[in-house]
Amino acid sequence: MKVTDKDVAxxxxxxxxxxxxxxxxxxxxxxxxxxxxxxxxxELDTSDVLPMAQVSDRYGVDESxxxxxxxxxxxxxxxxxxxxxxxxxxxxxxxAPDADDDFFKVPKVIER
Amino acid sequence: MDLNLLTIDAAxxxxxxxxxxxxxxxxxxxARIKQEDGQxxxxxxxxKERALEQSDRIDRMAAEGKTLPPLGGVxxxxxxxxxxxxxxxxxxxxxxxxxxxxxxxxxxxxMEAAGAxxxxxxxxxxxxxxxxxxxxxxxxVRNPRDLNRVPGGSSGGSAAAVAADMAVVTxxxxxxxxxxxxxxxxxxxxxxxxxxxVSRYGLIAFASSLDHIGPLAKTVKDAAIVxxxxxxxDLMDSTSADVPVPDYVAELDKPVRGMKLGxxxxxxxxxLDDEVRQAVETAIDKLKxxxxxxxxxSLPHTPYAIPTYYLIATAEASSNLARFDGVRYGHRARGxxxxxxxxxxxxxxxxGAEVKRRIMLGTYALSAGYYDAYxxxxxxxxxxxTRDFDQAFRKVDxxxxxxxxxxxxxxxxxxxxxxxxxxxxxxxxxxxxxxIPGISVPCGETKEKLPIGLQILxxxxxxGTILRVAHAFEQG
Numbered sequence: 001m002k003v004t005d006k007d008v009a010x011x012x013x014x015x016x017x018x019x020x021x022x023x024x025x026x027x028x029x030x031x032x033x034x035x036x037x038x039x040x041x042x043e044l045d046t047s048d049v050l051p052m053a054q055v056s057d058r059y060g061v062d063e064s065x066x067x068x069x070x071x072x073x074x075x076x077x078x079x080x081x082x083x084x085x086x087x088x089x090x091x092x093x094x095x096a097p098d099a100d101d102d103f104f105k106v107p108k109v110i111e112r
Numbered sequence: 113m114d115l116n117l118l119t120i121d122a123a124x125x126x127x128x129x130x131x132x133x134x135x136x137x138x139x140x141x142x143a144r145i146k147q148e149d150g151q152x153x154x155x156x157x158x159x160k161e162r163a164l165e166q167s168d169r170i171d172r173m174a175a176e177g178k179t180l181p182p183l184g185g186v187x188x189x190x191x192x193x194x195x196x197x198x199x200x201x202x203x204x205x206x207x208x209x210x211x212x213x214x215x216x217x218x219x220x221x222x223m224e225a226a227g228a229x230x231x232x233x234x235x236x237x238x239x240x241x242x243x244x245x246x247x248x249x250x251x252x253v254r255n256p257r258d259l260n261r262v263p264g265g266s267s268g269g270s271a272a273a274v275a276a277d278m279a280v281v282t283x284x285x286x287x288x289x290x291x292x293x294x295x296x297x298x299x300x301x302x303x304x305x306x307x308x309x310v311s312r313y314g315l316i317a318f319a320s321s322l323d324h325i326g327p328l329a330k331t332v333k334d335a336a337i338v339x340x341x342x343x344x345x346d347l348m349d350s351t352s353a354d355v356p357v358p359d360y361v362a363e364l365d366k367p368v369r370g371m372k373l374g375x376x377x378x379x380x381x382x383x384l385d386d387e388v389r390q391a392v393e394t395a396i397d398k399l400k401x402x403x404x405x406x407x408x409x410s411l412p413h414t415p416y417a418i419p420t421y422y423l424i425a426t427a428e429a430s431s432n433l434a435r436f437d438g439v440r441y442g443h444r445a446r447g448x449x450x451x452x453x454x455x456x457x458x459x460x461x462x463x464g465a466e467v468k469r470r471i472m473l474g475t476y477a478l479s480a481g482y483y484d485a486y487x488x489x490x491x492x493x494x495x496x497x498t499r500d501f502d503q504a505f506r507k508v509d510x511x512x513x514x515x516x517x518x519x520x521x522x523x524x525x526x527x528x529x530x531x532x533x534x535x536x537x538x539x540x541x542x543x544x545x546x547x548i549p550g551i552s553v554p555c556g557e558t559k560e561k562l563p564i565g566l567q568i569l570x571x572x573x574x575x576g577t578i579l580r581v582a583h584a585f586e587q588g
Contacts, residue, residue, distance in 0.1 A: 003476070015430060015475040016437070017468060018456040030469055030530055031476065037531055038419040041489050044496065051491030052498060054321040055307040055547030055572075056351060074350040083347055084215060091214045097444035104439050109451050 003031045115140035116277040120186050120334045123280055124227070127174050127185035134167035134174075134185030138229050141187040145231070145278045152276055153253045154269040156192050158232040159199045163187070166229045182337055184227030189273045189282040192233040193240050194220050194325070195314040199230075203316045204238040204248040204266075207436050207443045207462025217314025218349065219283055219325045219342045226341045231279055235269030238464045239433065240285055240318045242266050243293060243536040246527050247466045254523070255298060257562060261520040264294030264536075270328045271298040281329040281338055285315060287322045288421055289516075289540025292552035295328050296515035296565025299554045301582070302328045303335040306573050307547030308353035310339075311346030319428035320351075322421075322544045332553060332583040336360040339575060355573050363576035364583040369403030371581065374508035378414035379539055385518045391556035391564040392514045395585065399512065402588050404581070409504040409511065413496045414542060418534055420497060421541040423477050423490035429467075430474030436462065469530060498546040505571045510578050513539050515552040515565030539567060549575045553582045 008027050012019050019027065056071070065072070089102065098105040113126065115137055126132045142160070149155055170185045190196060193203045195213035202208045216224075224230060237247035245253040245268025253268040255261040256276040263272040267284030271294035274282055284291040286304040295302025303326045310325045317323060327338035340360045346352045375396060380389060400406055438444035438458030445457035463471070477486035504511060517538055526533045543550040548569055555566035566585065570578035 007476070008472070011472055011476045011479060014479060015471050016434070016452075016455045016459055017463075017471065018460045019468070020460075023465075023468065026465075027469065027472055031473060033531055034422065034473060034534075038423060038486070041416055041419050041423075041493055044413075044416060044493060046489060046492035046496070049492040049495050051488055052495040053491060054351075055498075056353075073354045076347050076350075087214055094214065095211055095441035097438055097442075106439055107448055107451050107454055 002035050003028060116144050118280060119331055120183060120280060120337050123186045124180055124182065124184045127170060128180045130174060134170040134229055135164070137185055138163050138167045138187050138231065141231055141278060144276070148276050148278060151254060151259060152256055152272050153251045154235055154273040154276065154278060155189070155232045156202060156204070156235045156250055156269070157200045159196065159230050162199060163229045163231050166224060170227055170229070181225070181227035182341060183223060186228050186280050187231050188223060188228045189231055189234045189270060189279040190220055191236050191267050191270045191282065191284045193236060193285050193316045193318075194283060195316070196220055196230065196233065199233065201233065201316070202250070203240070204236045204250065205462065205464065205467070206249040207459070208441070209443065211441050213314070215314060218311040218346045220314065222342045223283070223338070234267070234273060234282055237266035237268070238467050239316065239429070240266040240287055240290055241429070241466050241470055243289070243533050244521070244523075244526065245269065245294070246523065247464060249464050252523060255520050257299060258520065258560070260522055261562065262297065262523055264297035264516070264520065266290040267328065268294050271295050271300055271302065274298070274300045274328050274330060281327050281334050283325060283338075283342075284328050286324045286326055286544065287318050287425060288544050289537040291324070291326050291328060292540050292550055292565070292567060293516050293537060295552040297520040297563065299563030300328055300330060301332050301335050301551065301553050302326070303339060303551045303575070303579070304543065304549060305339060305343065305575055306353075306549045308351055309355070309549070309573065309575065310342050311349040311352040313346055313348040317432040319425040320432065321428060322425055324544070332551070332579055332586050333361065333364060335551070336364055336579050353573070358576055360576055360579055363580050366580055367403070368399075368581055368584040371404045371510070372407050372508040373399060373404045373581070374407050374409035374504050374511040376409050376411045376414070376504070376511060376513065378411050379513035383517050383535070383538070384514060387558045388514050388516070388518060388564050392512075392566055395555040395566045396512055398588060399581070399585060402584050407508050409508055411500040411504060411542070413493065413500050416493050417497055417542040417545065418538055420490045420493045421537070421545060422473070422534060423486050424494065424545070426470040426474030427477050427487050428474070430471045430478065433467070433471055466530070494545050497542055501546045501548055510581055511569040513567045513569065515539060515567040519558045519562035519564055543569050548572055549578055551578050551582050553586055555585070
């Protein structure tokens, strides 16, 4: 078993999940079974292979350019015309579980 | 004229020529939904007000003798992962049960600008995570061909609605096969365009380097019309490609004679159902009969696609879903005392089992000490998988495969075994990883009358070719 109870608790904390006792037991079983299957990737020697983060690294880019210049197509002028305008306050706050006229409200973060 | 059996052109022409109205079309589809959807479950929300407003606009245009846009009056459905201004958008999750977006997804806006009438929002697996639509937090979707079977996923509602004539076309999303696999299970056409071909602005993100929007339709031509409508650069999505959009409809009637089609043994190995194999082999023979040349190709890294996909997709999902914290939108747990307790409990209560599983796997793969062994390793194998296609496409114009190893399975059959469920995507995930386009077209049925799909994969930004092959196959 690769993943232990302790790992599940630690990863849940990183992911801002709590999980019930039952969920943790199921998670332990499922993660180990999936990771065991994933281990087949180690059959491949990838020491000379470059990682691929996204498809746009490889297609539609100007190969003669280097670094961020290759992705020039992805940038645009900082304009308002033709783009969506900023949302008015009340619209931006309309879906909030708790808000006043100006702000999202959350439980107190700092104790006095 | 049966208003529920029209293609896009037939519907638009009927409205244009005043043989029917956009309103009558919408009402016929709502009637069908009322009659059928109680048992199928394809819709999560109906947007009647919006649909009536749009059909009224189209009917006035027709009455004034103005030429209708390409989708004028055509009733459509939108997968519930795409934002619709003023219409509830849940992503199939309880965490967004009451979420009403303040803006429209670009693809939806382009559909409406082209005259489409949005009937409502389609059921799907929660955050598009699933292959059977059983992970919807609301209710599963049932396959219209056999109500004991799944429609596939995650765009199960989108596929079922088209199959049951509750919409002319729908939009779905595909991250690992979520358009093509349900299209195959329900016997409709499903097209995943090239990565970057269609803007994702307003699509609720699952895995950003893999997410695509595309159509599910009754015919290849309808899929081509929708792609032509939604494709192209969008300033609101920096990953949308600045590549000219050809007239995909005009591509359809170009000849396929002499075209080279690759067949890879890796897609016909263990786990492929015999009836599916037979149907796909018959389909390949038919394409040969149409003058295509069949060329063997090798995609040797195919067996590594599923593990690669489930590391990359979950890693990206764990990051994308961090935004659901109960602050700006979505569910917030009651009675919490601290901010951190609010985050944890809101997410615990709002997310379903599969979403939590994927967030956990992705967080684990990205965590200190495991990043190189899992996430980085998967990114490197992604390069190898993509190179396989690069090499194959030097020899062939397109590649034909089964869409899924089996026809639609029974509800509950795989829901307790995540790994078995993941393997339903074995023939579809690699195209998402490589960013190439793919289409599924119906190619027969099993003895139990369940649809089988033929998948055609193409080169980057070469949707024209796969649409052309699919169209020739469909018509031939």
